Amino acid sequence: MLESLPGDLFQPGDLLNNTYRIEGLLGRGGTSDVYKARSEISGNLVALKVLKREHAANEDFHVLLAREENIREIRHDAVVRYSENHRTPDGHIYLLMDFVDGPALDKKLKQGPMAKEDLLIVCRRVAQGLEAAHGRNIVHRDLSPDNIILRGGNPAQAVIIDFGIAKDTNPGAETIVGNEFAGKYSYAAPEQLSGQTDARSDIYSLGALILANFRGAAPKLGNNPMEVVENKKNPLDTDGLPEPLKTLINRMCDPDPAKRFQSAAEVVRFIDNPVADAAPEPEAEEATIIVPPSKPTPKPEATQEPKPKSRLPLVLAAVVLVGGGVGAYVSGTLDGVIGEKLPVADPFALVVEKADGTISASGFVPDETSRTTLADIATQTDLAIARGDIADSWALDIETVLAAVAPLPTWKLSLSGNSGTLTASATDANQAAMLEQAFGGQLPGALEGPIEVAFKLPVLTQETVTEILDQHANCGPLFANAPASGIGYAEAEPLQIKGPVADTATRVTLFDALRAEAGARRVILDVDVLNPALCVIEQHLPKAPPSTVDFAFSVGGEGNPNPSGRFYVGENPVIDVVMPADMTDGFLTVSILDVSGNVFHLLPNIGRPDNAVADLRAGQTGAVPVRVAFDLEEAQTNGGIAFQVDDTSLGKSKVLVLHSNAPLFEGMRPTTESATGFAEALQTSAAADTDRITSLDTRMLITAQP
Template sequence: MIESRPGDAFQPGELLNNTYRIEALLGRGGTSDVYKARSEISGRLMALKVLKSEFTGNDDYLVLLTREEEIRDIRHEAVVRYSECSRTPTGQVYLMMDYVEGPGLDQRLKEGPMSADDLMTVCRRVAGGLQAAHKRNIVHRDLSPDNIILRNGDPAQAVIIDFGIAKDTNPGAETIVGNEFAGKYAYAAPEQLNGQTDARSDIYALGALLLANFRGAPPNIGKNPMEVVQRKSLPLDTEGVPEPLKTLIDRMTEPNPDNRLASAADVLAFLDNPRAAGADDDFDDDRTVISLAPRKPETEVPAPQSSVPPKPQPQPAAAPVAQEPQRKSRTPLLAGVAVVLLAAAGAGGYFSGAFDTVLGPALPVAEPYTLLIAKPEGGAPSALGNVPSEAMQKQLGDLITGQSGEADLTLASGEIADSWADDVMQTVDQIDELPEWRLSIRGNRAQVTGSTPDEDQQKRIMAAIGSDLPGALEGGAKIDFVPVFLAAAQVDRTLSEFADCGPLAQPKAPATGYGPGVPVTITGKVAETATRVRLFDALRAQAGDRDVVIDVDVLNPTLCLIESHLPNAPASDIDISFIVGDRNEANPSGRFFVGENPVIDVDLPADVTDGFLSVSILDVSGNVFHLLPNLNRQDNAVADLRDGRTGPVKVRVAFDLKESAQNGGLAFRVDDSTLGKSKVIVLHSSKPLFDGMRPTSESASGYAEALQKFAQSNDASILSLDSKILVTAKP
């Protein structure tokens, strides 16, 4: 299990919704964390996917989580069962699902190859789950080994989890969501790179992960976007995979989705009768197909295979010909033979190039018609894809190679505008001055992305092509202004706008500013979750590709008022512990629900033997309750509280209801009138804090003024200040 941190949404031992006891943190993600919890009513284990606080105010992430919740309507043993999507009173959004005990296929992948029989079993099980999801028009889009769990390690009990795609802005993240792509590169179908996803994309991903687990190694997809695009257009290498698994994977991972097994039902049909589907050692899917393909031009550069299977070359005259289906036409046989001879003569002239002077060289058809041109920062540009003419092939090739780059351009025809070549080159001319850019084209649709440290340059290019690319190209540009160094002073100006609970700090700010890739870390306190979200958004816009870490405590306006008046005293080893009084059960999270009885102990270390202890609780309503001293318990001298005991000592300051009835001490029961965060403050001083006794309850502002007045003349007498948050919420 993963070690918990103080800033986590939930802590082990915490009770959620008055039903689910948090047992452990299972994993951390870019946007959410997953916890293991147990129902105290049924004993059933559950998994909780909790959206991180900085994303709870972002509708995009809430939509993604809600979309994942839609899976709860699917009832299939191979699909994890979701039960609810809820928000806690403190704003935490969580999704609850069944907990599946067992290794993931990613773990099995690390352990080495799996047998073909086990993988066929996994395939049948997962295909059944996908079939149930696809019937409801739900596509997983991110199927990979880490999203399939083998319950109890049994391939026959494989379970699909994590139907939600989450956006991850961290540099190098494998999973991307946007207009272009959703899924993991290693297992994503080729069409997903262009933003096209349907049920066939899940079929491809399932086939790819089956192959990976058979090999015991993930697919090699290349080291940069150009290699990814090129390799995704090629069939996966299934050499050495035994039948019928080999043919199954080949059929599931056809680069062209139109040639792929079209549905989970087709996969199951293959598994039911592989031989009928052609899975035998002698099977050749193209053995009865004879086709005449046009000759490639002499100047054509060899290209990677596209998602369209290559057309077979003309067969020798002696090759067997498939039987022609009966035609409806009643044309005499002799006329038919004449037509065939005429067609053959035409084909011969075509393939010999005799008609090229009249018709021009024939170009193969590319579908889809794609071109990717990119220039990484500090690196050489590259171009890969289709172009419609030798003139453009030379012009673009010279531009790329002139900058020490590589161009792999294939002459092809396709569904593009007549001005396509000129429009593309005009676009390249406008963005080539950028230090980093990328132009992705599919047909007439194009998208430009890039960045520059020159703000004037960014504004000029965005004004020219931001919303309208040249000519017939459809699309726009997104050019980011990213300074080489982000000055700490610039971040400070942003922090000052959001500092609603004391100053916010940059503990790791470099003296020269944040360089490329250096994370921006913020600490401090804010008054509400909304402030934290807005702060994150503002810094995200400033930081460019740098990580933004918001490590702040979210309090409330009352606590923030007190924070601004608290004396500047160091923390100590004095601790505060919470207990659920009704059950005499430790509650390390400090979260209590309506109807529960919070019990509070102050834990004195062995070396705290003198002075005075002042304990107060500041609640969300703006009131302060003095737990020690108060009118009913005026003696707060440490020596008297120890009562002759040595070593570590617990001093109870808020009692169980039964204890309170016997000794008159303060006790609380949570009601729904003051829910939220309260703060328990322990001040250790060398003399009493105030000249007289404070009332048991008073306003936060009155207490803050009294504290400030005392600290002005008695600052040295305050030895330490320790605190802990107590949260009250509805179940």
């Protein structure tokens, strides 16, 4: 365990929610810390993942914890067991999970190479856990040595932890979170760097970490992101590995996902019987053939067109062979070889630019080959062949720059001789960072000048957001804040979503769908997570504006105010509806729609039929509280409705207050009925009651375990 610091959220000895006694700090992360604790009730050890103070109010991180909580549906000994999220009285959220006692593979990595036999056991065990996760369409995305713990130090008891991907998103952090990439560079599959992730990505990561632990060192992939991307295209170095480990790693970590093991089950089958599942060895002569992975499949020989060669490098090679280089070319020494002397261009200017999807090139080039190469790239050209004061590598350096900026939406390369500038804009933060870091902010080779890349998020259209909301609306309409431009959301403009959803799973998938489109924009989900019963009612509630009606909650028996509206098992919720001073006439209809799917009509009901505002005021002026749910002892004497929370129906209930200028429903509803029955009553009476209702106010009441 780590040494506790004064700034840590919890200290050893602290008691959370009267249940979990903190014993120490297991680890610190970018957004959360993990504590070891013991249940005061059962005596069992647990691990608590706690959001840091600065993220406790951030809706994005609440969703990440909610996603991790949902992984509790995976039941396998190789996957850490999760329980649920809890909130302390002062608002700190923590996720409860099993405590796994043992070293993580990153600790073993620091100690040196592990034995092949142990690693095959670990690989088989973890693959079985991944098979269980993938079977529920859950991909880890961040599998690395620190996320696998050997319970009791036993390889046969390996356990996968940390499915949350709630990592540090600060610049320079090892793990990036968002729609582009999630995972550590050293162990991430190549496709993850461009945002493509599926179960095969986890298989690659598992193979990469097994290789690292066999070598006793993490893979070296380069000094900057551009080098990482390039190196990821190559197979991992498995030279010297014993069989069957070598073949296993090769087939788990092929750069092409289609050539890997396609499932974790295939990994297990290979480990169990490597001979039967071994891939055929290539012919000896084929070993000398190198086929770049980015090239297309050749056409049949009979119809294949002549393949153009890389022209710019060949021009440079030819110049070197004659000995004089570009200097001789400029001076005219080679005129007898190449024919007519070319004009001298001073300055030797060239501009290649991409704007509005079109690439144009204008200026001077040293030969016909260079002009043809640029013509293949650009759709508009105005190029003249001339001599000039340029370096030997001028053409090759330009080709390097143009290959690097090709994916960007807009860019401009302006050169005068060997000096110039490259300006570009990127809508992908990773691409912008990689371009600048690959060249160190300067043009490559013999070229001199700065590279300036501006990152700018594309406008997110209101139509795109509305389409996502409509796809996920399962409990009434969802609404987004209107964009300032009226058309789309600008780079720094957050998305704020309001409305109800039927369950936590919908909230998570909605968040993921919005994050995939939002880029770096903040996504704020201000949504009510209801339940199917409440959603039935929600979609039939009358359309009426809210009023200034207030709600006052307190705990029965104690009389203590409970402004949070959260009540625990065994407590007695007391509810007062506070009529504002200007509400002096009409009628109040108060119901509570509980988590179990029942509706209780608190006012009016058979035991309390009078709901006229004037009678409820009883001559009082100003704001007047009206008790609608009573203290248990009080209810025994006056016959009012009282509730006590038990553990059979925990979740969200909704208190509903309708103010009308006439009684509703053409008669009194029963004291209790089903949500479906009440929804039908709302639908039946909608035509008559719509004009009678002047306001609709609601408030959530939450019941939970202590």
